[in-house]
Amino acid sequence: MINLDPLWLTAKLALITTIILLVVSIPLCYWLCYSRFKLKAVIEALISLPLVLPPSVLGFYLLIAFSPENAFGKFLSDYFDVRLVFTFEGLILASVLYSLPFMVNPILSGLKNLPPALQEAAFTLGKSRFTTLTKILLPNIRASLFTGIIMTFAHTLGEFGVVLMVGGSIPEETKVVSIAIYEEVESMNYDNANVYAGILFAFSFSILLAVHLIHNKSRKTSLY
Amino acid sequence: MIQIDAYKMLETANGKLPLDISLTIEKGQFVSIYGNSGAGKTTILRILSGLTKAEKVTIKVEESIWDDSNKKFHLPIQKRSVGFVFQDFALFPNLTVKENLEFALSKNDSKEIVSELIELMELQSLQNSKPQNLSGGQKQRVALARAIVRKPEILLLDEPLSALDDEMRFKLQDYILQIHQKYNLTILMVSHSISEIFKLSDKVIVLDQGKIIKEGTPQNVFSEQKISSKFQITGEIISIAKSDIIYVVQVSSGNNIIKVIATDDEAQEYKIGQKVLVASKAFNPIIQLLT
Numbered sequence: 001m002i003n004l005d006p007l008w009l010t011a012k013l014a015l016i017t018t019i020i021l022l023v024v025s026i027p028l029c030y031w032l033c034y035s036r037f038k039l040k041a042v043i044e045a046l047i048s049l050p051l052v053l054p055p056s057v058l059g060f061y062l063l064i065a066f067s068p069e070n071a072f073g074k075f076l077s078d079y080f081d082v083r084l085v086f087t088f089e090g091l092i093l094a095s096v097l098y099s100l101p102f103m104v105n106p107i108l109s110g111l112k113n114l115p116p117a118l119q120e121a122a123f124t125l126g127k128s129r130f131t132t133l134t135k136i137l138l139p140n141i142r143a144s145l146f147t148g149i150i151m152t153f154a155h156t157l158g159e160f161g162v163v164l165m166v167g168g169s170i171p172e173e174t175k176v177v178s179i180a181i182y183e184e185v186e187s188m189n190y191d192n193a194n195v196y197a198g199i200l201f202a203f204s205f206s207i208l209l210a211v212h213l214i215h216n217k218s219r220k221t222s223l224y
Numbered sequence: 225m226i227q228i229d230a231y232k233m234l235e236t237a238n239g240k241l242p243l244d245i246s247l248t249i250e251k252g253q254f255v256s257i258y259g260n261s262g263a264g265k266t267t268i269l270r271i272l273s274g275l276t277k278a279e280k281v282t283i284k285v286e287e288s289i290w291d292d293s294n295k296k297f298h299l300p301i302q303k304r305s306v307g308f309v310f311q312d313f314a315l316f317p318n319l320t321v322k323e324n325l326e327f328a329l330s331k332n333d334s335k336e337i338v339s340e341l342i343e344l345m346e347l348q349s350l351q352n353s354k355p356q357n358l359s360g361g362q363k364q365r366v367a368l369a370r371a372i373v374r375k376p377e378i379l380l381l382d383e384p385l386s387a388l389d390d391e392m393r394f395k396l397q398d399y400i401l402q403i404h405q406k407y408n409l410t411i412l413m414v415s416h417s418i419s420e421i422f423k424l425s426d427k428v429i430v431l432d433q434g435k436i437i438k439e440g441t442p443q444n445v446f447s448e449q450k451i452s453s454k455f456q457i458t459g460e461i462i463s464i465a466k467s468d469i470i471y472v473v474q475v476s477s478g479n480n481i482i483k484v485i486a487t488d489d490e491a492q493e494y495k496i497g498q499k500v501l502v503a504s505k506a507f508n509p510i511i512q513l514l515t
Contacts, residue, residue, distance in 0.1 A: 115312065122327075126302045
């Protein structure tokens with residue numbers, strides 16, 4: 001029988017990462033969509049960087065940054081008693097940065113595709129930016145929000161390089177499924193590796209299948 | 225009284241164009257803005273509503289200042305008492321017709337006005353439908369009703385009827401007239417249709433290349449003063465055909481098509497699509513009593 005802890009830990013990591021990213025990405029995307037800030041392109045490029053950067057590069061930089069030997073890590077350790085290297089908290093922060101484009105890109109393109117007159121109409125009806133965002137804009141990009149949530153969750157399930165760098169493989173703390181598979185293979189336990197891999201494969205596939213089914217449906221019914 | 229002075233550099237397809245206007249509108253007046261595409265008509269509505277900022281602008285509505293660029297004052301859109309009907313309606317797709325209207329209510333407003341408008345605009349049977357299931361004319365009625373829920377001082381209509389067929393247009397023109405009278409609104413409408421302007425407005429402003437080139441009653445602005453006639457209508461040339469030695473020019477006006485004879489020289493000057501005035505001397509028309 002395989003150890004279920006890595007599965008549970010992976011699900012917990014993916015869930016927390018998704019929630020944090022949803023909360024962070026909505027205001028971020030609103031700002032990216034409507035602001036006339038000149039250096040916006042730089043920020044958009046930075047957000048998309050994890051899509052092309054090898055996870056080990058990102059993981060390496062985070063490891064350096066989080067290390068109590070260095071300024072940022074020392075600051076966190078001295079003032080907040082928080083350590084981010086080889087801890088679950090560190091894993092969450094790394095996952096948030098790593099999966100950021102998977103949440104931001106669908107929400108941003110959803111907002112950009114809405115006719116600008118929708119927001120303007122709400123303003124002329126006396127509504128604030130916040131009311132307009134929550135009552136009009138977000139409900140009209142439900143499909144994009146859903147895609148963002150699912151893609152972020154699925155992507156966090158599958159991360160390996162960043163986790164290995166920042167988290168290592170501490171049971172019940174940082175040993176997620178992808179790391180567990182790697183270790184089972186290293187110690188020639190192919191049967192266990194097979195079970196872990198099978199679960200991850202089946203789960204990821206069904207999530208993506210659901211996304212596409214829902215998208216096809218919403219394309220038929222939605223105007224925008 | 226509404227006083228607008230505005231200067232803004234517009235970025236158009238043909239390069240930069242300065243919009244420079246000064247305009248006074250009396251309370252309760254129905255004013256149309258007429259002009260070529262890209263002349264800056266919509267921008268005037270957007271500046272008045274606060275959706276677009278101008279480089280230099282002062283807007284005074286009755287006693288309150290909405291914009292004063294000298295003092296860097298810009299009243300937020302939300303605080304301006306305007307209703308805006310957008311060219312593409314801008315109905316909220318996630319809300320039903322009734323919810324679209326209710327969205328415009330403030331926290332403590334009574335819902336009475338919503339039911340009143342639903343009745344006035346004959347939307348009862350549609351009130352639970354989503355906007356994507358409505359026809360163009362129905363959407364336009366909802367957009368019009370929604371813009372009035374807050375009982376604004378000024379109603380801004382951006383080519384509200386351009387996407388509709390003639391029958392629907394005439395019906396909606398009547399709705400607009402009804403609303404104008406019932407709620408005593410000041411209305412500013414962008415329109416391409418001279419017959420519509422004649423039917424609805426008290427005053428028309430002709431805009432060309434960002435400047436107001438004419439203003440006055442539709443009669444004065446669109447009619448040639450030198451013709452001393454008792455009978456005149458405006459329309460658009462829809463065909464010019466040669467018939468023996470003369471030309472027959474067909475002019476469409478409202479629901480009618482009028483055939484007018486033209487000489488060779490005259491026909492050379494006309495083009496299909498031109499706006500024209502058809503006038504006749506007093507002795508010419510035939511009068512028949514309608515019983």
